Amino acid sequence: MSLIATLVSSPADPQVTDSLIASVSRRLGGDAHKVLAEGIAADIAVADYLSHNEAVHRVAEVVGETPVDFAVLPAEGRRKKLLVADMDSTMIGQECIDELAAFVGLKEHVAAITERAMRGEIAFEPALRERVGLLKGLDISVIDEVLAERITLTPGGRELIATMRAHGAYTALVSGGFTLFTSHIRDMIGFDEDRSNHLMTEGGLLTGFVAEPILGKEAKVATLIELREARGLAHHETVAIGDGANDLDMIHESGLGVAFHAKPKVAAAAQVSIRHADLTAVLYLQGFAREEFATV
Numbered sequence: 001m002s003l004i005a006t007l008v009s010s011p012a013d014p015q016v017t018d019s020l021i022a023s024v025s026r027r028l029g030g031d032a033h034k035v036l037a038e039g040i041a042a043d044i045a046v047a048d049y050l051s052h053n054e055a056v057h058r059v060a061e062v063v064g065e066t067p068v069d070f071a072v073l074p075a076e077g078r079r080k081k082l083l084v085a086d087m088d089s090t091m092i093g094q095e096c097i098d099e100l101a102a103f104v105g106l107k108e109h110v111a112a113i114t115e116r117a118m119r120g121e122i123a124f125e126p127a128l129r130e131r132v133g134l135l136k137g138l139d140i141s142v143i144d145e146v147l148a149e150r151i152t153l154t155p156g157g158r159e160l161i162a163t164m165r166a167h168g169a170y171t172a173l174v175s176g177g178f179t180l181f182t183s184h185i186r187d188m189i190g191f192d193e194d195r196s197n198h199l200m201t202e203g204g205l206l207t208g209f210v211a212e213p214i215l216g217k218e219a220k221v222a223t224l225i226e227l228r229e230a231r232g233l234a235h236h237e238t239v240a241i242g243d244g245a246n247d248l249d250m251i252h253e254s255g256l257g258v259a260f261h262a263k264p265k266v267a268a269a270a271q272v273s274i275r276h277a278d279l280t281a282v283l284y285l286q287g288f289a290r291e292e293f294a295t296v
Contacts, residue, residue: 002075003046005059006036008274008281009068011155014039015276016068027058037290041281046072071272071285073256077236078287083164084224084250086242087175087185087196089118090260091279093152096181097131102150103142106134119263120245124176124216129209132199136208140201143180151181153189154260156279161190162294163283170231174223176216176246190296195223221249241282242266258282 005028009015021042025031029047036042046055055072063070088095101110110131117127161171173186173194186194198211213219220242228238240247240254243262251257251270259270260279267273274281283293 002048003050003052003055003072004075004078004287005044005046005055005070005072006041006285006287007044007059007063007068007070008041008277008284009039010276010278011037011040011280012278013067013276015066016040016042020062020066020068023062024059027062028055034289036284036288040277040290041284043287045075067276069272069274069277069281073272073285074236077234077255078285079167080164080239080256080286081169081233081237082224082227082231082239083161083169083171083282084174084220084227084238084240084254085172085191086220086244086247087173087182087194088177089243090241090247091154091157091173091189092185093154094150096146096151096177097128097135099146099150100135100138100142101131103138103146104135110134117246118244120248120265124246125214128176128197128214128216132206132210133208135199135206138206140180140199140204140206147181147184151185153185154279156277156281157189158296159293160279160282162296163288163292165190165192166294170227172223172227174215174220174250176214176220176244178210195219217246217249220247221253224250224253239282239286241279256282256285258285 007016032045034043098111101107116122171191173191175196178199179196182194182196197215200207200209236255238254239256240250241258257271259267259273
């Protein structure tokens with residue numbers, strides 16, 4: 001199977017230099033390459049005599065501590081037809097429940113629980129119930145304030161979704177967070193659909209309960225499989241992106257599993273780990289050049 005090595009750096013800190021490309025090319029057995037975005041991303045052919053593991057090892061040796069992400073992937077079937085992505089700390093820069101907790105003076109406490117759950121140190125579902133319980137009595141109008149003042153979209157997300165949709169892919173935002181947030185983020189970024197948990201309310205206040213069953217890791221991977229089968233897609237035609245332990249199953253189930261600025265356990269287990277680049281890296285991994293990106 002022919003392989004392609006893709007190098008990607010942050011657009012804010014371009015590190016994919018001609019020198020780096022040449023050095024990686026030599027280690028991979030030739031000089032066939034394509035610049036996808038000047039200074040930001042490039043594809044480099046891997047010699048047929050190199051295995052995947054050997055190619056990864058050689059690229060890692062050359063890249064070293066340079067802030068460049070890379071992946072070695074099959075040259076065939078690169079462009080995906082289904083994208084499933086996590087929301088908190090993936091498509092947005094925050095954890096929504098932590099920001100809500102700030103309004104009851106418990107942000108640090110809740111954030112600590114969130115961190116343990118995302119690292120896989122505690123189970124997601126009971127941790128969510130515990131955190132939601134601490135929000136009892138909070139006015140739901142706070143959600144609009146959080147969205148307006150505390151939530152930022154992850155750079156590259158709108159370009160990623162717009163470009164994939166322009167090339168015929170279906171995109172779903174699948175979150176262990178809440179519909180009161182995902183419905184807005186879906187529209188802001190441009191996803192086809194969103195799925196997440198329902199916060200229970202009464203009289204305009206949070207009751208401290210979340211509707212059961214909770215959308216956790218099993219529901220995320222089930223959504224990927226459902227959407228894939230509904231569209232008659234093959235395993236390799238899918239991509240999943242996430243950062244936490246509850247994303248690992250869907251990352252493993254996808255044709256291209258991407259850990260994005262992820263917790264250590266997730267980064268170590270995923271097919272690809274993006275530590276430096278923004279979300280446009282997922283386009284470069286599929287062979288898109290910068291000039292092919294959709295306008296947003």
